[in-house]
Amino acid sequence: MTSPATQPDTSPRVEAGSGRWLTRGVAGIGTASLLADVGHEIPTALLPSLLTVTLGAPAAALGLIEGVSDGLAGTARLVGGALADDPGRRRRVAVGGYTSTAALGALTGAATAVWQVGVLRAGAWAARGLRVPARNALLADVVAPTVYGRAYGFERMMDNLGAIFGPLLALGLVAAIGVRAAIGLSVIPGLLAAAAIVYAIHHAPKAEPRPRVPLRIRVRPVLAAGLGPLMAAVAAFEVGNVAATLLILRATDLLRPGHGQERATQLALALYILYNIAATLASLPAGRLADRLGPHGAVRVLTAGVGLFAAAYAGFAFAGANVAFLALPFAAAGLAIGCVETAQHTAVASLAPPDIRGSAFGLLATVQAAGNVxxxxxxxxxxxxxSAPAAFGYLAGWMLLALGGLGYAGRSPGVGSPTRART
Structure with a gap:
């Protein structure tokens, strides 16, 4: 009989440091991202119908609600980053963020006035913003640094799968039970996502107790820790990272003359599904490549993704009314976002000192949100x-600036250096 002293240690701490990338913690966080995105996409897909058809609101109300919600989400990400610097607090924020987002999003289906929809939507997006840095910092807790790329690639892959399944599930639910009930049922995958985060936390190394410190949004320490040049390059990229709805609009406009409005819309949505499939397929290989390329691997994968975006935007600028031709820039943009999101998270996890990793992810998420707007x-x-070609030419120009910034960031001191704790 093996004595306790010689039995293998199977504690979460050993699992996280063993070099395996698909740990129970990573699986739990990836599952949470999949389920949360399914739960999020249902009310998002049905919100226009709820507002304009069920409640009789004008389109301007939808724009105002989404604009306010986006602004709150961006602010919440910066605050969430500060909260996530403390390992114990980041776990509570993650669980609370997933639970609150699920509940508030589902309650939107019961709203009887436009202002109620606005309050609930804004609350759901603020909770979603708070949880993002906590989730990303938690992922770095449950896996070894040598396999960050694969872990973040897996999480992005699962999130992109949710973006595919969510709208499809919304369509099926609307046909079966109607808009309000479908939105209400979105609470189920949302709460399951919260349960998956609890599972991941259970398999994370025990959080070391820390003295209580005042909550501070620490931007300067993050930039001074070697992330300044990288964040500048990311900011240039995000100012050119347009919402996918504009890609759909470009395809619809090009296809409408030859196919009619309804058919053009259907084809544009099919191309958007292709975009999401490409992003899903690219995420994990991009992370694997970042790990394999060594210290500068994440920056190199990020550079490749930005280059793909530049090519995709050039394609959208000069595309004709041909579905097969339009499929190329949609696929390139999908591959690009799969590479970029994975590489951004991997680079920040690798470079940020552990005690300000939450703030680093909060700053990244804030830059992403502000740049996208x-x-x-x-x-x-x-x-x-x-014109549309001029708009896509403008976006391609930002991609070229980002490529230059990444070239400088890759040569900067600290980029690619091992993460170390701050004293």
Missing amino acids: AASAIAGAIWTAV
Whole structure:
């Protein structure tokens, strides 16, 4: 009989440091991302119908609600990053964020007034913003640094799968039980996501107790820890990272003359599904490649993804009314976002000192949110004032600037260096 002293240690701490990438913690977080995105996509897909058809609100109400919600989510990500610096607190924020998002999103289906929809939607997105840095920092807790790429690639793959299944499930639920009930049922995958996060936390190394410190949003320490050049390059990329709805609009406009409005819309949505499939397929291989390339691997994969985006935007600028031709930039953009999101998270997890890793992820998420709003708003204005090719040319220009920034970041001191704790 083996004595306790010689039995293998199967504690979560050993699992996280063993070099295996698909640990129970990683599986739990990936499952949470899949289920949460399914739960999130149902009310998102049905919100326009609820507002404009069921409640009789104008389209402007939808734009105002989404704009306010996006702004709150961006602010919440920065605050969530500060909360996530403490390992114990990041776990509570993750569980609370997933649970609150599920409950508030589902309650939208019971709203009887437009203002109620606005309050519930804004609350759900604020909770979603708070949980993002906590989840990303928690993922770094449950896996060894040598396999960060695969762990973050797996999480992004599962999230992208949710973006595929969520709208499809929404369509089926609407046909079976109606808009309000379908939104209400979105609480089920949302709460299952919270349960998956609890499972991941159970298999994470025990959080070391820390003295209580005042909550601080620490931007300067993050930039000073070697992340400044990388964040600048990421900011340039995000200002050119337009919302996928503009890609769908471009395809619809090009296809409408030859196919009619309804058929063009269907084809554009099919191309968007192709985009999400490409992103799903690219995420895990991108992470595997980042791990294999060594210290600078994440920056190199990020550079490849940005280059793919530049090519995709050039394709959208010069595309014709041909479905097969349009499929190329949609697929390239999907592959690009799979590479970029995985590489961004991997790079931040690798570079940020553990005691400010939450703040680093909070800053990354805030840069992403602010850049996306600017990209869509400015590109839309150029599209309206000049032309669609001009708008996509503008976006491609930001990709080229980001490539230059990444080239500098890859040569900067600290980039690719092992993560170390701050004293």
